[in-house]
Amino acid sequence: MFGKRKGKASSSKASKKGRKAANEARTCVFCGEEVADPSAVYCPACGAVMPKPEAPKEEPEDAERCPKCGAFIDEGAPFCPACGCNVAVAKKQAERAAAPKRKKKVDKELKRIAGEQAVLCTNDLAGFELMYEDGLAESVEGTFSRTLEFTDVSYENEREDQQDAIFDKLCSLHHFFQSPECYQLNLVNVPRTTRRVERYLPETGANKDMAVSYNDLIEQKQREGRVEFERRNFLTFSVPAASAEQAAVRLRALREGATAQLAHMESKATPLDGLERASLIHDLLVGPGKLFTLDYGKLAKTKKTHVRDYVAPAWAVYPPEERTLRRTLQMPGIFAKTLHIKDFGSDLQDSALRQIRRLPVPMNISLLFQPQKKSKMVQTVRQNIDVTQAEMQDYAQAVGKSGGDPTLLPPAMEDREMEGRELLDFIRNKDQQIAWFQGFITVYGKSLADVERNANLVMDECSTWTLEVTELPLQQEQALMGALPLATPRLSKKYRSLTNAEAAALVPFSSQNVCDDPAKSYRPGVNEVSGEQILVDPDKTKSPHMWVFGMTGSGKGMEMNSLVTYSLLQHPRTVLDKETGRYVCDDPNAPEWHFMDWHDEYWELGDLFDASEPQFGPGHDSCINVMDMSGTMGDLARRDVQANADVFIAIMESCMKGDSLTNAQLTALDEAVRAAYEPHIGRPTRPDLTDLYRELRRSGEAGNRSAVDLADALGVYVNGSFNSFAGQTNIEVNPLMNVYRMSEVGKNMRTLAVLAVLQHVRQRAYENYRHGKQTYLVFEECQIVFNNAPAMDVLMSFFSEMRKFGLKMICVTQLPNAVLSHPDASKLFENSGIFVFLAQQAQNQDTLARMFKLSDSQYDRLSAGAPKGTGLVVVDGLKIAMNNRIDPKNPLYEVWNTDPDKYAAKLKAARVL
Helix, strand or coil, rough: HHHHHHHHHHHHHHHHHHHHHHHHHCCCCCCCCCCCCCCECCCCCCCCCCCCCCCCCCCCCCEEECCCCCCEEECCEEEEEEECCEHHHHHHHHHHHHHHHHHHHHHHHHHHHHHHHCCCCCHHHCCCCEECHHHHCCEECEEEEEEEEEEECCCCCCHHHHHHHHHHCCCCCCCHCCCCCCCEEEEEEECCCCCCCCCCCCCCCHHHHHHHHHHHHHHHHHHHCCCCCEEEEEEEEECCCCCHHHHHHHHHHHHHHHHHHHHHCCCCCECCCHHHHHHHHHHHHHHCCCCCCCHHHHCCCCCCCHHHHCCCCCCCCCCCCHHCCCCCCEEEEEEEEEEEEECCCCCCCCHHHHHHHHCCCCCEEEEEEEEEEEHHHHHHHHHHHHHHHHHHHHHHHHHHHHCCCCCCCCCHHHHHHHHHHHHHHHHHHHCEEEEEEEEEEEEECCCHHHHHHHHHHHHHHHHHEEEEEEECCCCCHHHHHHHHHCCCCCCCCCCEEEEEHHHHHHCCCCCCCCCCHHHCCEEEEEECCCEEEEEEECCHHCCCCCCECCCCCCCCCHHHHHHHHHHHHCCCCCEEECCCCHHHHHCCCCEEEEEEECCCCCHHHHHHCEECCCCCCCCCCCCCCCCCCCCCCCEEEEEEEEHHHHHHHHHHHHHHHHHCCHHHHHHHHHHHHHHHHHHHHHCCCCHHHHHHHHHHHHHHHHHCCHHHHHHHHHHHHHHCCHHHHHHHHCCCCCCEEEEEEEECCCCHHHHHHHHHHHHHHHHHHHHHHCCCCCCEEEEEHHHHHCCCCHHHHHHHHHHHHHHHHCCEEEEECCCCCHHCCCCCCCHHHCCEEEECCCCCHHHHHHHHHHCCCCHHHHHHHCCCCCCEEEEEEEEECCEEEECCCCCCCHHHHHHCCCCHHHHHHHHHHHHCC
């Protein structure tokens, strides 16, 4: 406004000057004589009429002016007619010139709010000078650092011996760093940037209502146990160096060593690059969710300029209430207070940090260590002991002279000497290292009241663990910078000493969870501790195979149905097949599921997904050819027949009631198998059990008594009522879901039925693998084959070999003891990465506890009296307390409920219809 008024005044003055000049200098147009009298009508020389003076042209008030000289210019003119400047360029120059004026206004307002308590250079709060794109940072001149982010491990629920092992490895981690290096642990609770409840399943297609109900169930679970903080762990280490290049070499060695140390504790470490480190510091200074615009591609070619501008807050002040003691910093949209961990009591426990961190408070716990040279510390401790002894001697002499008992020394002196000797022994004989320790806890809030409340919560919790935590008046800026993950101390007097063992007592790990990509994962349930969804991507585990153990009534059927439904709904059926009138999934790579169902637990779910549901047993026409086999590429060669020898032995032993075959019987069987397959080698056709039976009979007629015995045992499975697996396969294969209903298959046929389905699924897995699809097999009552050694060999080949062809197995049993006590069980588990344990009988509970090294709390979760749907999920050794209780009001509850009475009623109604 001031500039506009000035422009108007200048033009008005110029107009007056123009009029005066025009009136004073009039010239006769006829004789050229100048006429001095401005009011003359006639020329005094020739008498001609003088022209009237022209009034100056008045420009409109809103006319455009030159930003450089202020002259009027035509609208849209590229150049000024008065000074000749480029109008567009002049406008930009004028805008830049006006910017400092705006900055001065901001500075003036800031000083008005904060008085003289403002932090004048907020860039210094960033705590570093340079941040390179690869993650190398120079905090102060000559000090360089890098940061690793590491995952939590299952510590608090482990057995005592497992906790001791982790503690020893933590001591090794603290011992790994040596003087003059510095390292820092940061345990950060970052508020989530969104409170939106996630709906994981696509709500579309033929099963849209099921997806909606499932998402409602997940949403309910999320609201019940919503965790509003993301917990992240960081390890930062720094070294002094003359240049960045020299520091990079030393820091690379530290990174590799620290990564290996953390890996020994099953914690995965990931190095942060420059963008990730800058983003972390930005969140700790400005707050998560605030705009972060750093882009190294747009910075100067040196890659090391202006980074602090993107990290530091726009301004920082001490609120009016804090101007005297300056205990709290205020930044745009966030208040921060840094507390000092001053001392530890004698009762410090390894759970102290975890309990503090579980508070619903946004915070940054910083534990900074500066290792000291061992020789120097030994010398210092000796000197302290000598000083203490001298004081004790002086005291004794003084007491003796006064007539007292010189042997009675103050307990404080005796304790100080004893502690010094213990520390000296600790350092020299127990390979301990001393480090100067500096601990800070920075709490945040949206208002001064919030940050005060959060600080009080932290201090109250610390007092229960005998941690002395104090405020830091007049030192908030330095403390805030010292707590940032840069491994650079800022307050040199805020130190105390800690040994490796004392440092390791500050266990940094909290409750761990697995939460992989929802679109690729199993969903066993909810983490009982954190309330978060447990989402396990089988392809990220050491092996994709899974086991589910649970006694009758433990919620095993509900668990399996909910897990399978979640996976199926990730691939909605949105396309109507005009030939069949059924909806199908348009994703050609959607996984193909197969279920070996002995108790009709997946029948209703299969109906809802239009699954193929062949029924086997007497009186049913469905058949699977147990001899249908081929190579991985679909062709049949003699080597494929030889490779499946265990299958034929298992078939015959199951037909002979489990009796092992003699050598003569094995020879007769081998000859008959080769003869049955010979006409089909290299062809698409396959033999069946009838062909095998015929070859055995032919051999028997030729005088082979062993062949006769085998043919007699096989006859009832070929010509009798147990012939569901004797002919050619005639079932329809659904590309999404196939349920093999075995509820009417007798006990004598169960092993044969298992072998038939395994062979059928093997061929499907080969074919799907060639087309880029994965295959899933749910094997209910897997203990059926554990008493048949050749059948066990077939199952073990599935675990060890078929994973290469995209097959993922889920074995389910209510008799885990029969599985765990088998001598080959450990081999199966070595090829399995996921386990779900529900309530067990006492004997099974003991077996699981012994084999999986469960703690007392984990053991109690598997007791027979535990609530339905609760248990334990083990993923690559990580143990997670699980809860998958389903609300009976949810429409899916009845679909998943496998109560025997409910199923009996439904089956009876289906038969009537």
